[in-house]
Amino acid sequence: xxxxxxxxxAVSSLLFSCNNQNTENKEENISDSAAKxxxxxxxxxxxxxADEPACTISITLSKSGxxxxxxxxxxxxxxxxxxxxxxxxxxVYFTFGSEIGENKAGSLSAKYEENTLTIQNYGNAMNExxxxxxxxxxxxxxxxxx
Numbered sequence: 001x002x003x004x005x006x007x008x009x010a011v012s013s014l015l016f017s018c019n020n021q022n023t024e025n026k027e028e029n030i031s032d033s034a035a036k037x038x039x040x041x042x043x044x045x046x047x048x049x050a051d052e053p054a055c056t057i058s059i060t061l062s063k064s065g066x067x068x069x070x071x072x073x074x075x076x077x078x079x080x081x082x083x084x085x086x087x088x089x090x091x092v093y094f095t096f097g098s099e100i101g102e103n104k105a106g107s108l109s110a111k112y113e114e115n116t117l118t119i120q121n122y123g124n125a126m127n128e129x130x131x132x133x134x135x136x137x138x139x140x141x142x143x144x145x146x
Contacts, residue, residue: 042092043063044061044063044068044085044094044112045061045062045063045068046060046061046144046145047059047060047061047144047145048060048061048116048117048142048143048144048145049142049143049145050135050140050141050142051140051141051142051143052135052137052140052141054135055132055134055135055137055140056074056075056134057072057073057074057132057134057135057140057142058072058073058142059071059072059073059117059142060072060073061083067082068082068083068085069081069082069083070082070083070096072096072100074132074134075134077101079096079098079099079100080098081096081097081098081105082097083095083096083097084097084106091111091113092111092112092113093109093110093111093112094109094110094111094112094117095108095109096108096109096110100131100132101130101131101132101133102130103129103130103131107129108131110142115143115144116141116142116143116144117141117142118139118140118141118142119131119139119140119142120138120139121135121137121138121139121140122138
């Protein structure tokens with residue numbers, strides 16, 4: 001009986017110790033990713049135009065303090081709102097906060113890479129969406145204008 005009690009204490013002590021280490025590691029990872037976002041010195045402001053000449057959409061990003069806003073001009077329509085920026089493992093993603101066309105708010109996102117934005121314009125039969133119907137491209141690449 002005494003051996004069983006000692007064994008149970010040892011096992012519970014070991015489990016408690018492992019649980020604390022996992023929690024500490026998670027907190028360190030969260031702190032590391034938050035530090036990456038906070039220390040980012042990139043300025044994404046500017047006007048980005050679609051590389052495809054038939055696609056006349058432009059995206060303008062503006063920075064005020066630490067907050068970015070956007071304006072998307074598509075033919076006679078214009079969409080504006082706040083831009084969310086996420087740095088995930090060294091890759092930067094933007095999420096546009098307003099409704100775009102018939103799509104719900106926050107559903108349009110773009111990958112930022114070397115002064116370009118890449119947007120998936122439409123989905124498939126399982127995941128149907130279409131942001132910019134005037135552009136018949138699955139992926140639209142926007143390049144920052146100087």
